[in-house]
Amino acid sequence: MNASIRVLSRRELNRATLQRQQLLHREAGSVAELIERLVGLQAQAPLAPYVALWSRLEGFDPDELSTLMTSRQAVRAGLLRSTIHLVTADDCLMMLPLVHPVADRGFRGAFGKQLAGADLDAIVAYGTELLSSEPYSRSRLRDVLGERWPDWDANAMAYAVSYLAGTVQVTPRGVWGETGPAALQTIESWLGRAPDADPSIDALVLRYLAAFGPASVADVQMWSGLTRLREVVDRLLPGLRVFADEDGRELYDVPDGPLPDADTPAPVRYLPEFDNLLLSHADRRRINPAGRQVPLPPGNGAAMGTVLIDGDYRADWRHHRGADASLRVTAHNPLTPAETEAVEAEAVALLGLIGSPDTPVVVT
Incomplete structure (x- = not known):
């Protein structure tokens, strides 16, 4: 080199x-x-x-x-x-x-x-x-x-x-x-x-x-x-x-x-299934350092997906409807209290998009 x-x-x-x-x-x-x-x-x-x-x-x-x-x-x-x-x-x-x-x-x-x-x-x-x-x-x-x-x-x-x-x-x-x-x-x-x-x-x-x-x-x-x-x-x-x-x-x-500084804050972001951010590099470690598989099979695109925390793919989300309705976030590793709070806040905003604003958010 x-x-x-x-x-x-x-x-x-x-x-x-x-x-x-x-x-x-x-x-x-x-x-x-x-x-x-x-x-x-x-x-x-x-x-x-x-x-x-x-x-x-x-x-x-x-x-x-x-x-x-x-x-x-x-x-x-x-x-x-x-x-x-x-x-x-x-x-x-x-x-x-x-x-x-x-x-x-x-x-x-x-x-x-x-x-x-x-x-x-x-x-x-x-x-x-x-x-x-x-x-x-x-x-x-x-x-x-x-x-x-x-x-x-x-x-x-x-x-x-x-x-x-x-x-x-x-x-x-x-x-x-x-x-x-x-x-x-x-x-x-x-x-x-x-x-x-x-x-x-x-x-x-x-x-x-x-x-x-x-x-x-x-x-x-x-x-x-x-x-x-x-x-x-x-x-x-x-x-x-x-x-x-x-x-x-x-x-x-x-x-x-643009090449922002490595310490630039990256907010929590909810992505749909198979977002191109996760699929468009041969070396995906820039977003997915642990090499996790994107969840399968596909749904309708507004019921499940992945979560970015500090810029990395670190959790999955799924929206459950019916009697036990919830938006459940499953983290791949333990979250800090501040991360959990940010994940919950962005989940509430996502529920506003998908038409279930009163659905409880569960982060595990």
């Missing part, structure tokens, strides 16, 4: 990432602008973006996001890592061609053997035609495809279409206060526009660094699901800052990326 390169401690990386994620201070601003600044929000659990935005935006109003979704200015689509992300319409059309190799690899790894020898192009073309006319649930899509090609695995064919045709989960699913099935339609037909003809992977990597950096090439690849990004970073290198972590790995950053 070059002796002149500044070494950033784990805590410095923690604070840098928290500031860029708007988790050191809630800030004013529009929902759409923040979604784009964060290059999308993990939305595998349909209501997760609401909790994610509430933790980051001053005065967040769920109706603002719901309006973006119902007006098709924001969508939930399979993009980064082939998982469902909430992105603006513009970002969806930009990302789709860039991450198609990830979708192709994901499909072939999970379902390729079931369709070995099948005319995959014909299956995807027919599925695209169906989903361009109206939304289909995956079960309905499976039935129609199975009827047309009875000799092939209908479930695998349905997944081939959902992975490879470029699909969005349409509203009302993901709209605050409403429910709906996971119905699919092609991104192009839902948005009424074609994907970008020549999107820039360089620009996407720079946006990742601005939102999650400083970061390694392996980190960028983990976040996106793409491979062979070393050549992209090398191309960008003249305009990047270079650091190292405590293990000597090179980290790259945009020129104006």
Whole structure:
């Protein structure tokens, strides 16, 4: 390692990432602008973006996001890592061609053997035609495809279409206060526009660094699901800052990326299931030093998640409804009285968002 390169401690990386994620201070601003600044929000659990935005935006109003979704200015689509992300319409059309190799690899790894020898192009073309006319649930899509090609695995064919045709989960699913099935339609037909003809992977990597950096090439690849990004970073290198972590790995950053002091206070923050803060680095110790697994399985995104205490993932939360309603926080290690008080206060604020302001908070 070059002796002149500044070494950033784990805590410095923690604070840098928290500031860029708007988790050191809630800030004013529009929902759409923040979604784009964060290059999308993990939305595998349909209501997760609401909790994610509430933790980051001053005065967040769920109706603002719901309006973006119902007006098709924001969508939930399979993009980064082939998982469902909430992105603006513009970002969806930009990302789709860039991450198609990830979708192709994901499909072939999970379902390729079931369709070995099948005319995959014909299956995807027919599925695209169906989903361009109206939304289909995956079960309905499976039935129609199975009827047309009875000799092939209908479930695998349905997944081939959902992975490879470029699909969005349409509203009302993901709209605050409403429910709906996971119905699919092609991104192009839902948005009424074609994907970008020549999107820039360089620009996407720079946006990742601005939102999650400083970061390694392996980190960028983990976040996106793409491979062979070393050549992209090398191309960008003249305009990047270079650091190292405590293990000597090179980290790259945009020129104006903030680097707050390691002692900057970090307030308690409640995150939804699978928040990208926890998933977007190959080395996750900057936020998750103990290497804990994010809880499974997913719920609706507004009933369970993780808790940051002094910037680290140190507890899980779950909202229980019914006769024994509570918001229960389970700490991974003992909390100080001051930490417990802060955890309880932020829990009360979260209950205001999810519509249960009188629910008791239990911290264990």
